[in-house]
Amino acid sequence: MLKFILRRTLIMIPQLFLLSLIVFVLAKAMPGDAITGAFAGDPNATEERKEELREKFGLNDPWYEQYGRWIGNAVQGDFGSSYMYKQPVTTLLAGKVGNTVLLALFTLIITYIIAIPLGIVAGRWTDTWADKLIVTYNYFSFATPLFVFSLLMLFLFSFILGWFPIGGSVDIKIEEGTWDYIVSKMEHLFLPVMSGALLATFGTIQYLRNDIIDTKLKDFVKTARAKGVPERKVYTKHILRNSLLPIAAFLGYEIAGLIGGSIFIESIFSYPGLGQLFLTSIGARDFTVVTALVMILGTATIIGTMLSDIILSIVDPRIRVE
Amino acid sequence: MGNPVLEIEELRTSFSIKGDYHAAVDGVSLTVHENEVVAIVGESGCGKSALALSIIGLHDLKTTKLEGQVNFKGQNLLSLPISKLNKVRGRDTGMIFQDPMTALNPLATIGRQIEEPMDYHLKLSSAAKKKRTLDLLRRVGIKNEQRVYGQYPHELSGGMRQRAVIAIALACDPVLLIADEPTTALDVTIQAQIIDLMKELQNQIKSGIILITHDLGVVAEMADRVAVMYAGELVEIAEVRELFVNPLHPYTRSLLNSIPSNMEAKAKLHVIEGIVPSIQNLDRIGCRFAPRVAWVPEEDHETNPQMHEVKPNHFVRCTCYKNFHFPEGRVGEKDYVTS
Amino acid sequence: MSLLKVNDLKVHYPIRGGFFRNVVNHVKAVDGISFELQPGETYGLVGESGCGKTTTGRAIIGLNKATGGEILFEGTDLAKQKRSDRRTYVKDIQMIFQDPYSSLNVRKNILNTIAEPLRNFERMSPGEELKRVQALVERVGLSPESIYKYPHQFSGGQRQRIGIARALTLNPKLIIADEPVSALDVSVQAQVLNFMQEIQKEFNLTYLFISHDLGIIKHMCDRIGIMYHGRFVEEGTADDVYNNPQHLYTKRLIAAIPEMDPEKRFEKTHLRQSINEEYRTDYDSYFDKDGRMFDLKSISTTHSVALQ
Structure with missing residues (x-):
């Protein structure tokens, strides 16, 4: 088992290297650079001044030297400085990572709280009105674009009803560490989490429903019934155990997906997380921040898939590693 | 013969297909006695598996209609509510399925799966359950029972898994075993081992066994009595020796003639004309086998074919067996001597 | 001259293990087998699942790569x-597959x-092609x-005959039939x-008939x-093998065929x-350490057995 985790971790190294290379090359290939971005709209910036700065920051060196410098620093946790915010990228991110992780975590929990029971109900009682209702909801959530739905939620619950704050992650007037602070955080999280979760249930519900319908017809379920196992236990002990297994294994992918998906949600709800930062940085061509963010999101994806592999190898005896 | 353990009377199992119910098992009556192996033999689609599942109500009741009676231990199983039926399943009946690769839950250990019926039917401590399980594993011929107890299905070979499936069926000492093609998915030598094991166990447990199979070889090795099934009906019932020496119904005779190992090498095998009718397209009036023996004159068939006891304990449906012979020119048939 | 001569055929697959997934061993699916097929005969390859019979057939037609030995065709x-x-x-060389449902x-x-095979190998006008296909379809009844x-409109037996018709289109000399009737009712x-x-005589075919069913073989x-385990245990005429089996494994296989006479079941x-x-007692004299x-080793002109 340990050997498997170790090998799986080692495989990550070339994956991450490749990712960093692609990220860096793509950033370099984009039109303009940090200097263009920093002086955008500044009439006093002359071409000579810009060129001078490029020389100073090493932006005229061959790309591999720049890459070497960048990766060398990145490994030590230094992603350079943001031109827009005039502070180290690491510090900039540190303030936002927590918010995004919180958002992703809550979205994940709420997604499962909604999706798993619905998937089970739809799968167990197929072709009943409950199943039809759930399937309808599912198609709706699949077809609705995230930003339309989020805007609708924002409009309805914040503007019209005024139940929730319009933006931010916490009320800045409240002192940190108090009960009110936590309540305020939750209030700010509620709409983004619900918007994300209500649409993210699609995959899990669909998968669970189909898997239960398949598993119901498996021979070992017939064996269980032939043993005299009551119907409820047939589900809890035999069908659900088998059908929930892949869901557990998808956990890692879900996390990766949610962190990536935070870009839209955070922008719409003006929620100060990595996603929002990502969009503003692209707009400002703040490439040090963009590359650092892509690296982080990419790493999250790679770790997520690794997590999925490891979870699956633990919960499924058929691929359990000795 | 011992006392009857199971009496099936006029059982009709109908499946809903596009809103209409069609009978896959169409008025089957059959009795199984203590310490007796009754084989139900027929080709795919004849209704033999549907019959097996009907006995302990394993069909989905939303799409299946069951009529008639299945009398077992003084009650009609068809009229029992599911809670009462669950007290019978696994306790007084045991079921062995065809494919040991799929009949076991991949996520539970062999030990757990054998103990499961004991959880619901026997009041035993967990130590007693384990002891009983290890004992069962030994009885079904698993030698390293301690190890197998904690193993998962995928860690065992097909033959070992089928032994585990048999152990599950025997967990609570049932009086009736239903084995649905228990050897079909196995390799030849494993099949022989399982046949020998089941014969040995039958001598020990003395319960009635229903053996569903398409393989006449398995029938010849294991059965005491044989019921031949065609298009939802039993067409012939006889003791095993009688059936192999003196088969009467044209379908039974055709089947016996189409088995290669029953015939001389390279001889032409018998081919039954036409195809097995599907349950939607089945003509339920008159002799159901008539379209497949087109040369038999119409007046030889009964208009409403009944089971006739032609000899003690030898029953044949329809009268067409009386003058039946394979047409000339269709070489290779062993024309069994009819009495 | 024999039509097909297989000489010391080996099909090995690497097993990877250890930390760096290097090759630690081989699965010897087929491990040095030799046999010959004379024109017009039917040669049966029989054994239990995993014995290598299917891999042998697939290696001859080129679906599996032979890792050693010779496959001499003419x-x-x-x-x-x-x-x-x-x-x-x-x-x-054409092949007939086991499952008529999935091979079409x-x-x-x-x-x-x-x-399809005609289009791949022969230039024919659509009219000629149609005639040829119709003739074949009629031949298979x-x-x-x-x-x-379309395939779903046919029964299992009809589909298998369509599979045979497809194998016949190019007038092959050798047909490898891999469990051709295992999925069908008796x-x-x-x-x-x-x-x-019938078609064997008509088209002068040679069959390599692969099956687990000793009755059919x-x-x-x-x-x-x-x-057995990628090796030949015994080879001979049907009479040699069924009536005079020499190797312990052959004896076990033959004895496993269900007895069709209920009177003899106890025997x-x-x-x-x-x-x-x-x-239990004589294992060592039939298998090496x-x-x-x-x-x-041949024990008569037609019969050979894997003995020490």
């Missing part, structure tokens, strides 16, 4: 041919299914109009087996090779018990 070694050169022989493309009608139907099985015998084959059980007993079969 004197040319197919094992050493490049894929592109093999094309010439593909015409002469559900989206192709029968005309296109059967004509289906109506000529049925060529515009009465349908009979129909396909009869049919295979006995019925169909002139000579039989019994395989059969006792026979199997005594063979099991022999396995690694559990591998010895090389075949």
Whole structure:
């Protein structure tokens, strides 16, 4: 088992290297650079001044030297400085990572709280009105674009009803560490989490429903019934155990997906997380921040898939590693 | 013969297909006695598996209609509510399925799966359950029972898994075993081992066994009595020796003639004309086998074919067996001597 | 000259293990087997699942790569041919598969299914092609109009006959039949087996008949090779193997065939018990210290056994 985790971790190294290379090359290939971005709209910036700065920051060196410098620093946790915010990228991110992780975590929990029971109900009682209702909801959530739905939620619950704050992650007037602070955080999280979760249930519900319908017809379920196992236990002990297994294994992918998906949600709800930062940085061509963010999101994806592999190898005896 | 353990009377199992119910098992009556192996033999689609599942109500009741009676231990199983039926399943009946690769839950250990019926039917401590399980594993011929107890299905070979499936069926000492093609998915030598094991166990447990199979070889090795099934009906019932020496119904005779190992090498095998009718397209009036023996004159068939006891304990449906012979020119048939 | 001569054929697959997934061992699916097929005969390859019989058939037709040995077809070694050169022989060797449900493309009608090999190998006008396909379809006992139907409109036996018609289109010399009737009911099985015998004479075919069913093998084959763990255990005529089995494994296999006479069932059980007993006592004289079969030794002109 340990050997498997170790090998799986080692495989990550070339994956991450490749990712960093692609990220860096793509950033370099984009039109303009940090200097263009920093002086955008500044009439006093002359071409000579810009060129001078490029020389100073090493932006005229061959790309591999720049890459070497960048990766060398990145490994030590230094992603350079943001031109827009005039502070180290690491510090900039540190303030936002927590918010995004919180958002992703809550979205994940709420997604499962909604999706798993619905998937089970739809799968167990197929072709009943409950199943039809759930399937309808599912198609709706699949077809609705995230930003339309989020805007609708924002409009309805914040503007019209005024139940929730319009933006931010916490009320800045409240002192940190108090009960009110936590309540305020939750209030700010509620709409983004619900918007994300209500649409993210699609995959899990669909998968669970189909898997239960398949598993119901498996021979070992017939064996269980032939043993005299009551119907409820047939589900809890035999069908659900088998059908929930892949869901557990998808956990890692879900996390990766949610962190990536935070870009839209955070922008719409003006929620100060990595996603929002990502969009503003692209707009400002703040490439040090963009590359650092892509690296982080990419790493999250790679770790997520690794997590999925490891979870699956633990919960499924058929691929359990000795 | 011992006392009857199971009496099936006029059982009709109908499946809903596009809103209409069609009978896959169409008025089957059959009795199984203590310490007796009754084989139900027929080709795919004849209704033999549907019959097996009907006995302990394993069909989905939303799409299946069951009529008639299945009398077992003084009650009609068809009229029992599911809670009462669950007290019978696994306790007084045991079921062995065809494919040991799929009949076991991949996520539970062999030990757990054998103990499961004991959880619901026997009041035993967990130590007693384990002891009983290890004992069962030994009885079904698993030698390293301690190890197998904690193993998962995928860690065992097909033959070992089928032994585990048999152990599950025997967990609570049932009086009736239903084995649905228990050897079909196995390799030849494993099949022989399982046949020998089941014969040995039958001598020990003395319960009635229903053996569903398409393989006449398995029938010849294991059965005491044989019921031949065609298009939802039993067409012939006889003791095993009688059936192999003196088969009467044209379908039974055709089947016996189409088995290669029953015939001389390279001889032409018998081919039954036409195809097995599907349950939607089945003509339920008159002799159901008539379209497949087109040369038999119409007046030889009964208009409403009944089971006739032609000899003690030898029953044949329809009268067409009386003058039946394979047409000339269709070489290779062993024309069994009819009495 | 023999039509096909397989000489010390080996198909090994690497097993990877350890931290760096390097090759630690090999699965010896086929481990040095030799046999010959004379034109017009039916050679049976029989054994239990995993014995290597299917891999052997697939190696001959080129679906699995032979890792050693020779496959001489009319004197040319197919094992050493490049894929592109093999094309010439593909015409002469055809395969019939086990499952008539999955070996036909559900989206192709029968005309296109059967004509496919023709289009790959021969230039024919659509009219000629149609005639040829109709003739074949009629030969396998289906109506000529049925060529515009799709596989799901046929029964299992009919589908298997369509598979045979497809194998026949290019007038092959050798047909490798891999469990051709295992998925069929007994009465349908009979129909396909009869049919295979008929066309054998008509088209002068040689069969390599692969099956686990000893009854069918006995019925169909002139000579039989019994395989176990990738090796030959015994080879001989049907009479040699069934009536005078020499190797312990062959005896066990033959004894495993269900007895069709209910009167003899107890004898059969006792026979199997005594063979099991022999396995316990005499195992070492039939297998070497690694559990591998010895090389075949001939004990008569037709009969050879893997004994020390």
